Amino acid sequence: MLRLTKRSEYGLMALAFMAQSGQAYTSVREIVAKLRIPRRLLAEVLKDLSFSEIVEAVRGPGGGYRLTCPAEELSLARVVEVLEGAGTVAQCTDGSRCDLSPSCTIQEGINLVAQRVKSVLNDFTLAELSDCTTPRPQPVSLAQGLAV
Amino acid sequence: MLRLTKRSEYGLMALAFMAQSGQAYTSVREIVAKLRIPRRLLAEVLKDLSFSEIVEAVRGPGGGYRLTCPAEELSLARVVEVLEGAGTVAQCTDGSRCDLSPSCTIQEGINLVAQRVKSVLNDFTLAELSDCTTPRPQPVSLAQGLAV
């Protein structure tokens, strides 16, 4: 349906939360308390993200998760890819071929679309994602002008 | 999963096919024969497209479907919207609100992403979609032309 899964959304919400929490470790408990999302599922998502080294985990008191890189350098594409696989838009866009490809006349076109969609995700950083709602003042035009 | 449904793909394939068939009416039978996709499902898709006036239908011998506007003027966005609804990327992007929106910190960001994705779809016309594969003379077309 051209939608992100909840997994991705939860993951992004959590990451955005962490991005704002500075560089301290953030526990699942905290995130769940603030964001009101299923604890168990979030835990799994974060585990995956930790496995892919998008976040690092520390156990024990005071532990939790933390971004491994600045939010400005983490693209949505990377997160989404980890959380729901490489392919977007259609099935043939991640290398795996579909039964119809021999008779499919739009394969190349679709792949082009997929590429563009992906580049949207690639150009969108976690920083931007959380900045949109961060209680920051809005010198938006300036910031954008410089950032882009 | 950020994927189009089969409905959309089938629809697009069919439309692309029609775009290449000139302005003659094309029957479901023909399309199915060439494209090897489920007949019944395609019929339903085309019915929807006809309801939304993306194609027009004519019954009876020699009838079928035909694009109502030049392929250059039909955006993927329009087709996809008809076939799988307005929302993309997340649930809150089509107006309907989700339970989490009060605590969701990324809503605006996601909406921005959705907007961009949508504009990718908006800028992509059916003409482009089929052009990607059209200009290439197919080495297989001979065999196909004779076989079918």
Add this chain to the structure above:
DNA sequence: AGAATATAGCATGATTTTAGTGCTCTTTCA
């Protein structure tokens, strides 16, 4: 050492979405 905190790991059931299909009716053209 022991208590408390927090992630890691595991399997399964419920729900939702998507895909697929058969048959009959109506319209249109020759």
Add this chain to the structure above:
DNA sequence: TGAAAGAGCACTAAAATCATGCTATATTCT
């Protein structure tokens, strides 16, 4: 009037997604 072609209708099957409980292991602090 007969053949072609879309219109309408309801259901089943399969897959993806969401959600959840419990135990184990690692870390820190007292």
